[in-house]
Amino acid sequence: MASQPMPDLSPQVSDEVRKTTCYMCACRCGINVHMKAGKVAYIEGNRDHPVNKGVLCAKGSAGIMQHLSPARLRAPLKRVGPRGSGQFEEISWEEALQTATDWLAPLRATAPEKLAFFTGRDQSQSFTGWWAQAFGTPNWAAHGGFCSVNMAAAGIYTMGGAFWEFGQPDWDRTKLFLLFGVAEDHDSNPIKMGLGKLKARGARVIGVNPIRSGYNAVADDWVGITPGTDGLFILSLAHELLRAGKIDLGYLIRYTNAPYLVNAQDGPDKGLFLRGEDGKPLVRDRRTGQAVAWDSPEIAPDLANGVEIGGVTHLPVFRHLADRYLAPEYAPDAVAARCGIPAARIRAIAAEIARVAFEEEITINQPWTDFRGQKHDSMIGRPVAMHAMRGVSAHSNGFQTARALHMLQILIGSVETPGGFRFKPPYPKPPEAHPRPHAGHKPGQPLDGPHLGYPLGPEHLLIQDDNTPKRIDKAFSWEAPLSAHGLMHMVISNAHAGDPYPVDTLFLYMANMAWNSSMNTSAVMEMLTDQNPDGSYKIPRIIYSDAYSSEMVAFADLILPDTTYLERHDCISLLDRPICEAEALADSIRWPVVAPDRDVRPFQSVLLDLGARLGLPGMVREDGQPKFKDYADYITNHERRPGVGPLAGFRGEDGTGKGRGAPNPGQIEAYIQNGGFWLDHIPPEAQFFKPWNAAYQDWAVARGLYDSPQPYVFNLYVEPLRKFQLAAEGHGHRQPPDHLRERLIQTMNPLPIWYPTFTDAETDPAEYPLHALTQRPMAHYHSWGSQNAWLRQLHGHTPLYVSGDIWAQHGFSEGDWATLTSPHGRITLPVVRMDALNPQTVWTWNAIAKRRGAWALGEEAPEATRSSLLNHLIHELLPPKGDGLRWANSDPITGQAAWYDLRVRIEKAPAGQSVSYPAHPAQASPLPKAPRDLAHQVKG
Amino acid sequence: MRSPLGCWAGWIARWKGYKMHPAPSLILFTVLSGLGFGLLVWLGLGLRAPTGLGAIILFGLGYGLAGAGLIAAAFHLGHPERALLAFTQWRSSWLSREAVLALAALVVMAPHAASSAFAATPLPVLGWLGAVLALATILATAMIYAQIRAVPRWHHWSTPPVFLLAALAGGAALAAQITLALWLMVALGVAMLAHWLAGDRRFATAGSTAGTATGLGALGRVRLLEPPHSGRNYLLREMVHEVGRKHAQKLRLIALGAGAVLPALLLALSGGYLAVALALLAHLGGMLAQRWLFFAEAEHVVGLYYGKR
Amino acid sequence: MTSLPPPSARKLGLVIDLDTCVGCHACVISCKGWNTENYGAPLSDMDAYGASPEGTFLNRVHTFEVARDSAPPMVVHFPKSCLHCDNAPCVTVCPTGASYKRAEDGIVLVNESACIGCGLCAWACPYGAREMDSAAKVMKKCTLCVDRIYNDTLPEEDRTPACVRTCPAGARHFGDLGDPDSDVSQLVAARGGFDLMPEQGTAPVNKYLPPRGRDTLEIPDLASLCAPAPQAAPNAQPTGLLGWLDRALERL
Numbered sequence A: 001m002a003s004q005p006m007p008d009l010s011p012q013v014s015d016e017v018r019k020t021t022c023y024m025c026a027c028r029c030g031i032n033v034h035m036k037a038g039k040v041a042y043i044e045g046n047r048d049h050p051v052n053k054g055v056l057c058a059k060g061s062a063g064i065m066q067h068l069s070p071a072r073l074r075a076p077l078k079r080v081g082p083r084g085s086g087q088f089e090e091i092s093w094e095e096a097l098q099t100a101t102d103w104l105a106p107l108r109a110t111a112p113e114k115l116a117f118f119t120g121r122d123q124s125q126s127f128t129g130w131w132a133q134a135f136g137t138p139n140w141a142a143h144g145g146f147c148s149v150n151m152a153a154a155g156i157y158t159m160g161g162a163f164w165e166f167g168q169p170d171w172d173r174t175k176l177f178l179l180f181g182v183a184e185d186h187d188s189n190p191i192k193m194g195l196g197k198l199k200a201r202g203a204r205v206i207g208v209n210p211i212r213s214g215y216n217a218v219a220d221d222w223v224g225i226t227p228g229t230d231g232l233f234i235l236s237l238a239h240e241l242l243r244a245g246k247i248d249l250g251y252l253i254r255y256t257n258a259p260y261l262v263n264a265q266d267g268p269d270k271g272l273f274l275r276g277e278d279g280k281p282l283v284r285d286r287r288t289g290q291a292v293a294w295d296s297p298e299i300a301p302d303l304a305n306g307v308e309i310g311g312v313t314h315l316p317v318f319r320h321l322a323d324r325y326l327a328p329e330y331a332p333d334a335v336a337a338r339c340g341i342p343a344a345r346i347r348a349i350a351a352e353i354a355r356v357a358f359e360e361e362i363t364i365n366q367p368w369t370d371f372r373g374q375k376h377d378s379m380i381g382r383p384v385a386m387h388a389m390r391g392v393s394a395h396s397n398g399f400q401t402a403r404a405l406h407m408l409q410i411l412i413g414s415v416e417t418p419g420g421f422r423f424k425p426p427y428p429k430p431p432e433a434h435p436r437p438h439a440g441h442k443p444g445q446p447l448d449g450p451h452l453g454y455p456l457g458p459e460h461l462l463i464q465d466d467n468t469p470k471r472i473d474k475a476f477s478w479e480a481p482l483s484a485h486g487l488m489h490m491v492i493s494n495a496h497a498g499d500p501y502p503v504d505t506l507f508l509y510m511a512n513m514a515w516n517s518s519m520n521t522s523a524v525m526e527m528l529t530d531q532n533p534d535g536s537y538k539i540p541r542i543i544y545s546d547a548y549s550s551e552m553v554a555f556a557d558l559i560l561p562d563t564t565y566l567e568r569h570d571c572i573s574l575l576d577r578p579i580c581e582a583e584a585l586a587d588s589i590r591w592p593v594v595a596p597d598r599d600v601r602p603f604q605s606v607l608l609d610l611g612a613r614l615g616l617p618g619m620v621r622e623d624g625q626p627k628f629k630d631y632a633d634y635i636t637n638h639e640r641r642p643g644v645g646p647l648a649g650f651r652g653e654d655g656t657g658k659g660r661g662a663p664n665p666g667q668i669e670a671y672i673q674n675g676g677f678w679l680d681h682i683p684p685e686a687q688f689f690k691p692w693n694a695a696y697q698d699w700a701v702a703r704g705l706y707d708s709p710q711p712y713v714f715n716l717y718v719e720p721l722r723k724f725q726l727a728a729e730g731h732g733h734r735q736p737p738d739h740l741r742e743r744l745i746q747t748m749n750p751l752p753i754w755y756p757t758f759t760d761a762e763t764d765p766a767e768y769p770l771h772a773l774t775q776r777p778m779a780h781y782h783s784w785g786s787q788n789a790w791l792r793q794l795h796g797h798t799p800l801y802v803s804g805d806i807w808a809q810h811g812f813s814e815g816d817w818a819t820l821t822s823p824h825g826r827i828t829l830p831v832v833r834m835d836a837l838n839p840q841t842v843w844t845w846n847a848i849a850k851r852r853g854a855w856a857l858g859e860e861a862p863e864a865t866r867s868s869l870l871n872h873l874i875h876e877l878l879p880p881k882g883d884g885l886r887w888a889n890s891d892p893i894t895g896q897a898a899w900y901d902l903r904v905r906i907e908k909a910p911a912g913q914s915v916s917y918p919a920h921p922a923q924a925s926p927l928p929k930a931p932r933d934l935a936h937q938v939k940g
Numbered sequence B: 001m002r003s004p005l006g007c008w009a010g011w012i013a014r015w016k017g018y019k020m021h022p023a024p025s026l027i028l029f030t031v032l033s034g035l036g037f038g039l040l041v042w043l044g045l046g047l048r049a050p051t052g053l054g055a056i057i058l059f060g061l062g063y064g065l066a067g068a069g070l071i072a073a074a075f076h077l078g079h080p081e082r083a084l085l086a087f088t089q090w091r092s093s094w095l096s097r098e099a100v101l102a103l104a105a106l107v108v109m110a111p112h113a114a115s116s117a118f119a120a121t122p123l124p125v126l127g128w129l130g131a132v133l134a135l136a137t138i139l140a141t142a143m144i145y146a147q148i149r150a151v152p153r154w155h156h157w158s159t160p161p162v163f164l165l166a167a168l169a170g171g172a173a174l175a176a177q178i179t180l181a182l183w184l185m186v187a188l189g190v191a192m193l194a195h196w197l198a199g200d201r202r203f204a205t206a207g208s209t210a211g212t213a214t215g216l217g218a219l220g221r222v223r224l225l226e227p228p229h230s231g232r233n234y235l236l237r238e239m240v241h242e243v244g245r246k247h248a249q250k251l252r253l254i255a256l257g258a259g260a261v262l263p264a265l266l267l268a269l270s271g272g273y274l275a276v277a278l279a280l281l282a283h284l285g286g287m288l289a290q291r292w293l294f295f296a297e298a299e300h301v302v303g304l305y306y307g308k309r
Numbered sequence C: 001m002t003s004l005p006p007p008s009a010r011k012l013g014l015v016i017d018l019d020t021c022v023g024c025h026a027c028v029i030s031c032k033g034w035n036t037e038n039y040g041a042p043l044s045d046m047d048a049y050g051a052s053p054e055g056t057f058l059n060r061v062h063t064f065e066v067a068r069d070s071a072p073p074m075v076v077h078f079p080k081s082c083l084h085c086d087n088a089p090c091v092t093v094c095p096t097g098a099s100y101k102r103a104e105d106g107i108v109l110v111n112e113s114a115c116i117g118c119g120l121c122a123w124a125c126p127y128g129a130r131e132m133d134s135a136a137k138v139m140k141k142c143t144l145c146v147d148r149i150y151n152d153t154l155p156e157e158d159r160t161p162a163c164v165r166t167c168p169a170g171a172r173h174f175g176d177l178g179d180p181d182s183d184v185s186q187l188v189a190a191r192g193g194f195d196l197m198p199e200q201g202t203a204p205v206n207k208y209l210p211p212r213g214r215d216t217l218e219i220p221d222l223a224s225l226c227a228p229a230p231q232a233a234p235n236a237q238p239t240g241l242l243g244w245l246d247r248a249l250e251r252l
């Protein structure tokens, strides 16, 4: 036989590996960037990294194509054509920064609130918030309001932490995992790794989702729920568990406010906790029948019986809870039709939860001591874990649904126990340990405190005496009292309407607000271009920082072009959205593994430069010179509290400080040497029961997470919610406007409730019979992926997936197009049949559709011609109800955008349809034409 | 009615760009070289033994067609400059065998041709040997397709007869062997019919389904939900055609009618040069249609992964 | 070269777990990245930013729906690359010897410098595992990352295919399927691994693990699980609950 060719089996992969952090999405995996001849050649996962342990998703591996994207901006831009046209002129950085300074300095001196600074996908919120605070505007927030604030706020108020960045299932021990409304989530790789672990062990996964794709495709059991009804389903599970007595009473007594006594007398105290002299909530001691402080030693708190004091009855929270959820309205048979889940299946799932929680209990032989001083010789776990995201939270009943889910986990006693849901440091952190929101502004002064926080009652709302909101987005007003992340999706329409007041400059960063992150996209584009009679724009000035030629770029007056994630310093900080694991504290950096090859600058450094030019406190030295050279300098030397800065690792002169310590000039280098991250394990005795575990509390204080131990119990009953209800009932001096009273009473229930989404409640099901959803494709990050030559081949258009029934009913065949109509608009898309769908649901991919001319794509790109956004169908306000008011299409408690409340009807598009509707006129591209073909290889 | 060629060109234009189309170079190659080698078979066997100018014309035609076919085939190659390598793998590869055989046929036949043309002395031994090699070349061409199990329609005993009879019939007509050509045309018609009829059931009998392709067949009815990429790919372009049933029937009629029936009729009715020329033209058009269909109807099992079937 | 070598004892290949694959395409892109930079010509992309992008990929993930009579439809993500068949028809058809199956480990490769780009091997492969690169005009296919798995410039743990290393769900396994004791062989045995299109006679080395049963949650009798049920009737009254609570709290 002829000899066989001998390829080189050991080629040198690269000259050098630089370890940094991925930013193809917000998951923040560690990457090894392989360099050849000084160029990026290949990207793979970093095996040592706590987030991804070596794996990498499609986006991460395609980072090189993002770096080589033809859509990358090249220099600062000044608008020369009309807004929206995309006509720009490249200018120098000096001119750009001077322009921004000239616009902003007078605002700060006279009316700092006239700057609205909102940031999108960034991970430097603690930094941008600090900047905005120094500037003095109350109008700052990041994107959480249109994203998942329901999830976050419900988690914080209920148990001091939520899912995603703040917690995770105990993947290594869980035996039953329930996943609610997740297509992808922020923890992209960790969820996949976790599911892989469950699969390898043969643990059961239950997916609750109207659509069986992705994670739900691998779920052992699929619950194809009707959108917007999860709350009802969850409360029905609670009903079953209560009915069967399958709840963890010991856990409820020790770790929750289930025994707290609640005042039952009508009046200003109704529904508030009975408190002792010192303000401590009281519980009934079963032995003495007396009401005593909840944390008194050696008591046996009662869950069933109350006390009578001065003729007033006070019943324990648990009694209220049991009374409510044992009611027949929550029986599986009563909810089945509404949820689209057979009653038998609800019962089966409840039984399985009960079986695994109580019959497959797990024990870790690890002694620990609780905050009461009681010693436990082992850690007992209930190995049922749950995880949820926007399928639950992006509804107008999302806050209460998320609360219900947390309650369910707490009832079975699985939170922070082995096999259940675990917090990631710096969580758990109860609402009391978070700040309150602030909006006190004065010309030339910094704001009176941090912008965002967790109100504990109406007294913390950011409103004027006449109830006018103090913030442009109306966050923390009666319309959205607990809007802990702000309401970015309302900024443009409020600014356009001058309601509650006009702003001068809209400053946006890393958010495609003229396109996929706005509701009502076409109208938003009009608002951004709308002019006063004198020809000036309704929103006078728009500054925007993007790295790519996005749709939003076309609508700005001044563009500050950013670097890519491989070219700048970033800091993934514990002060912000941490990357910790349940068993470790961790943070990380990005650093310039390549220098930018064009006239772009890292936005954070630009912001520091701008801050120094504006003379903002903390950004200039006494001599008026800039305090920080650049963002790297800030990361190293800024201190939030003495000894606590953006990075927790390698602190102190000698670099050994963990969490606390003086700034270390070699800190960034130490991170680089360590692979771009820092990790510190939680001691074994502190790994579980964190809110109540003395060892954890002490460790957290040592690491600077708290300044003193903060043990607390979970809030099955959220008293602050009750305070808003009381106000709406007419008690207290801060009174809501009359039109909101009923809604506040109905929705701000201190125990989880379910109510139909506002859209469901008001839509005629005959006219709009279907729910329309979007899902995130695993291989794209919002709008970013389409400029990526590799990723856009995976998902280059947005077919509308419809069930076999709809397919047959409308006589669709392959290649047909459908028109979707909502009360607000119409879009046209190609249809694809998918049977593994809730029969009342249609869906498409999120954010693949593009405006012609954007992202340096060809004008006939399928992203523009065979794609559309559901955003065109979604209005930020609900249709008029005839009361003269337009209600926000948001959760009434947090203001979370209710993306998934959308109802539509479908029709077959006329034959010959070949281009999607709406088709907006092309925007001019400020960039050279993209190359046609690629065959990229870095030669070593 | 449009000429078969026009129709064929129209189809190509229609398919180009979004559906895969059979490579024109392959169609031309198989038809032309088949014709050329078919003619050479008869010339080698001495069924017609032209000399002088006649030999120059006829051998020239045989060599020309075979060569043109080979050149057309080279167009199909990504790297024609490496074509010599294609002579190396005759032990296993029918494509390599075809190359070797084609070259051998042309080389072995050359002295016979030259001697016929310039010395008026055919060299029968070399002629016969050349004829056998030419025949083997045609067979090798057919086997390139017939061996491909992934295309059940091709992977059948009826494939070689179609190629062989087409080449021999066309060759006989070119050599103006009226009777022989007539019967070969009839046989070709039968072979084509057999190939189609058998072919239409081949995919089913081969047993590959979306169920076997994915191994999920035991769980239920398997249907493609999403192709791997929304973008296009080589496989779809090259192998996953969808030819409309109605158009296929029309083209089969054209292939059968123009490729075999009409030539047979013409040859049966008149032995004149005009009839032969017309028969040849019809046959050529018919064979182009047949060959187009041969590729266009070649359902590759890979289509199962793309929901095409 | 084109003749197949005698069957090797070592049969390197992949085992793909259809129960676990979430369809994330990570393996697709890591393969694209690795093979664009390594083994032979880069994997090109035509019309990369235009109306009809078309690139070369050695691994693609399809998605199928499986309709069942008395259970909800299943969705199965289905990654597919070269299966390194023992009886590889793609090899024997190759006229130039560019395609070959390695005698020592069974990996099927294309020697690009000998490939004339005739495309026949792609036709011969029933699985669509070969793609002609439009720029380089040579045949491309999965190399089983032969330039990783033996690469002694890589740390030992990285000597595994790029797609396997990157798969977040752990749905891809690499190993010696010729060795019945290897992890991959054991996995195949334990989970009923199968061949794709066995009727094609290609004898693939790569194996697929079937999805586990779906929607099988039995309806256990919740009542039997709860020893001291507060109330058997669905309309439990708090009074019933109170009695139960008393007893249960007493036991704590």
Ligand SMILES: Nc1nc2c(c(=O)[nH]1)N[C@H]1C(S)=C(S)[C@@H](COP(=O)(O)OP(=O)(O)OC[C@H]3O[C@@H](n4cnc5c(=O)[nH]c(N)nc54)[C@H](O)[C@@H]3O)O[C@H]1N2
Binding pocket: A120, A121, A143, A146, A147, A148, A509, A510, A511, A512, A513, A516, A517, A518, A545, A546, A547, A548, A549, A550, A551, A552, A562, A563, A564, A565, A603, A774, A781, A782, A783, A784, A846, A847, A869, A870, A871, A899
């Ligand atoms: N219909 C529908 N709409 C939705 C959703 C939905 O589910 N359905 N989801 C909503 C949610 S949860 C969210 S979070 C939003 C997300 O929406 P956006 O926050 O608007 O996200 P992107 O589209 O990614 O836009 C981010 C912008 O940042 C730019 N960018 C990327 N990298 C960099 C960089 O390094 N520096 C700078 N300066 N800019 C950069 C991008 O070019 C892009 O223009 O969408 C919302 N919109």
Ligand SMILES: Nc1nc2c(c(=O)[nH]1)N[C@H]1C(S)=C(S)[C@@H](COP(=O)(O)OP(=O)(O)OC[C@H]3O[C@@H](n4cnc5c(=O)[nH]c(N)nc54)[C@H](O)[C@@H]3O)O[C@H]1N2
Binding pocket: A025, A026, A147, A148, A180, A181, A182, A183, A184, A185, A186, A187, A188, A208, A209, A210, A211, A225, A226, A227, A228, A229, A230, A389, A390, A391, A392, A395, A773, A774, A775, A776, A777, A778, A779, A780, A781, A782, A846, A900
């Ligand atoms: N690859 C990738 N990863 C991302 C992003 C991205 O763009 N791409 N974006 C990031 C961002 S900003 C966010 S906010 C997260 C979002 O992460 P996810 O929450 O996973 O994102 P969505 O795609 O919005 O998924 C919502 C899911 O909820 C389902 N759903 C909708 N309504 C209901 C309902 O009423 N009940 C139930 N049970 N399910 C429902 C939908 O079918 C869908 O599967 O992902 C982050 N990660």
Ligand code: SF4
Binding pocket: A022, A023, A024, A025, A026, A027, A028, A029, A052, A055, A056, A057, A058, A059, A060, A061, A188, A189
């Ligand atoms: S999930 Fe993917 S894109 Fe996101 S950080 Fe990790 S590797 Fe990068």
Ligand code: SF4
Binding pocket: C081, C082, C083, C084, C085, C088, C089, C090, C091, C108, C124, C125, C126, C127, C128, C129, C130, C141, C202
């Ligand atoms: S899968 Fe296809 S390319 Fe790979 S060895 Fe088998 S036949 Fe050849």
Ligand code: SF4
Binding pocket: C093, C094, C095, C096, C097, C098, C099, C110, C114, C115, C116, C117, C118, C119, C120, C121, C122, C138, C139
């Ligand atoms: S394309 Fe290349 S590898 Fe494939 S058969 Fe032809 S020469 Fe061989």
Ligand code: SF4
Binding pocket: C030, C031, C032, C034, C035, C058, C059, C081, C082, C141, C142, C143, C144, C145, C161, C162, C163, C164
């Ligand atoms: S083994 Fe290597 S070449 Fe083959 S699919 Fe995986 S990454 Fe691609």
Ligand code: SF4
Binding pocket: C020, C021, C022, C023, C024, C025, C026, C027, C028, C061, C077, C079, C166, C167, C168, C169, C170, C171, C172
């Ligand atoms: S990387 Fe793994 S989970 Fe993702 S598509 Fe590939 S095999 Fe499936």
Ligand SMILES: [Mo]
Binding pocket: A146, A147, A148
């Ligand atoms: Mo989001």
